[in-house]
Amino acid sequence: MNKVIEVENLTKRYGNLTALNKFSFSVKEGEIFGLLGPNGSGKTTAINSILGLLKINEGKIQIFGKQMQPDAYDIKKDIGVILQNVAVFDSLTVYENIDYFCGLYVANKETRKKLVNEAIKVVGLEKYKTFTPPKLSGGLLRRLNIACGIAHKPKLLFLDEPTVAVDPQSRNNILESIKKLNQQGTTIIYTTHYMEEVEFLCDRVLIIDHGKSVAEGTVEQLKKQATIDEKIEVEFDEIAENKIAKIKKLPNVKDVLVEPQKITIYFAKENQNMTKLLELLKKEDIKANAVNLQKPTLNDVFLEITGRELRD
Numbered sequence: 313m314n315k316v317i318e319v320e321n322l323t324k325r326y327g328n329l330t331a332l333n334k335f336s337f338s339v340k341e342g343e344i345f346g347l348l349g350p351n352g353s354g355k356t357t358a359i360n361s362i363l364g365l366l367k368i369n370e371g372k373i374q375i376f377g378k379q380m381q382p383d384a385y386d387i388k389k390d391i392g393v394i395l396q397n398v399a400v401f402d403s404l405t406v407y408e409n410i411d412y413f414c415g416l417y418v419a420n421k422e423t424r425k426k427l428v429n430e431a432i433k434v435v436g437l438e439k440y441k442t443f444t445p446p447k448l449s450g451g452l453l454r455r456l457n458i459a460c461g462i463a464h465k466p467k468l469l470f471l472d473e474p475t476v477a478v479d480p481q482s483r484n485n486i487l488e489s490i491k492k493l494n495q496q497g498t499t500i501i502y503t504t505h506y507m508e509e510v511e512f513l514c515d516r517v518l519i520i521d522h523g524k525s526v527a528e529g530t531v532e533q534l535k536k537q538a539t540i541d542e543k544i545e546v547e548f549d550e551i552a553e554n555k556i557a558k559i560k561k562l563p564n565v566k567d568v569l570v571e572p573q574k575i576t577i578y579f580a581k582e583n584q585n586m587t588k589l590l591e592l593l594k595k596e597d598i599k600a601n602a603v604n605l606q607k608p609t610l611n612d613v614f615l616e617i618t619g620r621e622l623r624d
């Protein structure tokens with residue numbers, strides 16, 4: 313498979329702050345590649361550096377096998393960009409905005425008409441064609457922003473946290489649209505700090521923290537890195553201290569988090585953890601209101617590597 317993006321040892325400093333530190337990764341043709349990291353980890357800096365919008369300190373960036381440069385227009389014509397901050401014209405309608413951005417790439421009016429209407433359909437803005445941005449909700453505005461970035465049918469699409477501060481309906485629409493574009497052949501780079509989005513969308517993921525790659529692989533591969541196997545939450549009205557002590561002594565228990573009316577038990581990789589827990593609850597007559605089992609998430613992986621949560 314062809315490498316569409318190849319980044320090697322990318323370093324970007326803002327004054328004394330090193331935002332990206334020898335950062336390397338590559339993206340293959342046809343992938344949805346996720347850049348997952350908490351606020352300030354360097355996601356936007358990475359995207360903007362790759363796009364040639366920032367002057368980098370060190371490193372090599374290739375797109376479509378060619379050296380990326382600020383004036384590499386032959387590369388840029390096949391790229392779509394949806395930046396973190398919405399950038400549209402308030403005085404133009406939804407249709408006119410998309411037509412404007414599409415017009416930067418496509419001169420023919422008839423071709424453009426078709427492309428603009430297709431983009432409107434992809435993001436589901438058919439009913440809002442004549443609205444101006446100030447009349448749109450945050451979610452619809454994001455969808456307009458996306459339509460502006462995809463209308464010219466780029467081969468490679470960058471999306472920087474497109475679902476932040478978006479209502480659930482628009483969020484679903486956005487995620488589904490991205491899947492659709494990918495199925496039509498677009499290679500996608502997607503940044504987010506929501507692990508659920510990465511799990512839903514991405515073929516491969518890179519977890520970034522303090523400008524460095526801390527883990528990379530498919531979602532399944534990353535989850536296998538977690539040393540906990542499962543997390544079981546038990547909810548109850550009350551529980552005696554000595555009973556908690558007995559739960560802590562169950563085989564394979566790595567850690568127990570005690571909260572009012574809830575305990576969370578972290579088990580090491582082994583079969584039968586749930587069965588053994590349920591047997592104990594019965595034997596000790598511990599009246600549980602709910603018992604929930606959770607498999608490891610990407611947040612657990614991040615937590616184990618960095619000691620912090622993905623979300624603040």
Ligand SMILES: Nc1ncnc2c1ncn2[C@@H]1O[C@H](COP(=O)(O)OP(=O)(O)OP(=O)(O)O)[C@@H](O)[C@H]1O
Binds near residue numbers: 349350351356
């Ligand atoms: N123009 C700038 N000047 C100085 N420091 C900056 C600038 N842009 C970003 N930074 C700093 O660089 C680091 C990486 O920021 P960046 O915006 O790339 O992170 P991010 O992962 O995109 O975060 P978020 O999830 O909040 O969008 C942060 O510490 C940030 O404060």
Ligand SMILES: [Mg+2]
Binds near residue numbers: 355356357396472473
């Ligand atoms: Mg950002």
